[in-house]
Structure formats: structure tokens, C-alpha cells
Amino acid sequence: KNEVEQSPQNLTAQEGEFITINCSYSVGISALHWLQQHPGGGIVSLFMLSSGKKKHGRLIATINIQEKHSSLHITASHPRDSAVYICAVRRETSGSRLTFGEGTQLTVNP
């Protein structure tokens, strides 16, 4: 079992829909990252959080440390949001290394 599990693996939505991607982890962490990867490989960091909730534009990330669970929400989705969204954790005991989930492929249709 992977230490970081994401669901769903694939998600197709219509433009304007509210989207939720989930991340569960099984280890103690010091931080959790949400990353976006577009075709061609470039990865952009969306959020780094260790508690509570963060918001940036139409993106919202939440984390529940007790339940070892985080969600990424996209409001009013748009075709340009189509990408792979990756959850990654920095373990309490691993220094700076990140452990990644396998990613969620999001496709938003116009």
C-alpha cells in the first residue's frame, strides 16, 4: 500500500462544475503539498499546508491532520484546469524529501 493515496485516479468534469480531489496518507507528516503537472512535465506548486485551509483564487486546499486526509477543491472549473494534480507529503522523519501520490488526471470539458 502506498503511503500517499489519491482518489479518484481520473476525473472528467464539465466546465463550471465544483471539483474535489482527495488525498489520504498513512504516515506522520510535517507538511502536505498540492502540485499541478501539465502535459510536457512541468510541475507547479499550488499549496503547502500543515493545518487548516488555504485559498488561492478558485483553488482551496484543506487538511485534517487527525484523519490524515487532505482535499483540493476547484470552484467554477475551466478547461485550462485540465492537468494532473499530485499530492505529496513531507514525512516527520524524512528531512526534506517528498513522498508523492500517483496523481489525479483532471479533464474539464467546455
Add this chain to the structure above:
Amino acid sequence: DTGVSQDPRHKITKRGQNVTFRCDPISEHNRLYWYRQTLGQGPEFLTYFQNEAQLEKSRLLSNRFSAERPKGSFSTLEIQRTEQGDSAMYLCASSAWQETQYFGPGTRLLVL
């Protein structure tokens, strides 16, 4: 553009050849990371540096792999005697201490 650059962006090589990749991090970042990503998978940690010191290496980093960051600025990742299983995207990231990691565009390696 995150400010982290990698060179080359693509590399095709024959099995058994040596390859070297370069990463230039954001200049004020003291930490530099190498990850590897195969198709359809999330990235996997390879190694990281704090300034010029290599602080951690993954078991994935066999003795055919070596990484350096000689002056605490750019880093190189060398793979000797490449194998087809080395085909992957090699990603570099940098950060200031344990803050947000900024990723480069990656080097896509294909071993024939």
C-alpha cells in the same frame, strides 16, 4: 517559468552509454532535490543537497547514479552504463530550507 532550469530537456541515448543532466536552481535557494518520474506515476525521490552537502540518497539511486553540487549552486546528475529501465523524466527542484519546492521543467531520458 519557476526559475529552475534543466538541461537538456530531452536526451536519447543507447544502452550502456553515460549521460549527465544539469540543474540550475533559484539562486538564493540552499536546497536542491532530484526526483524521477515514470509514465503514469508520481515522482520518486532520488537525492537532495543542502548547499554542497548531499544529505540524503534514496535506495533507488544505484551505484550507477551519482549527483554533485560542487559549489552549492548548480547540480549534475550522472547515470553511468544506462539501462532501458532508466528511461524516465528526471526532475529537479529547489527550495529555501523546508519551504515550497520549485520544480524545473525536467529532462526526459529515453534509453534505446
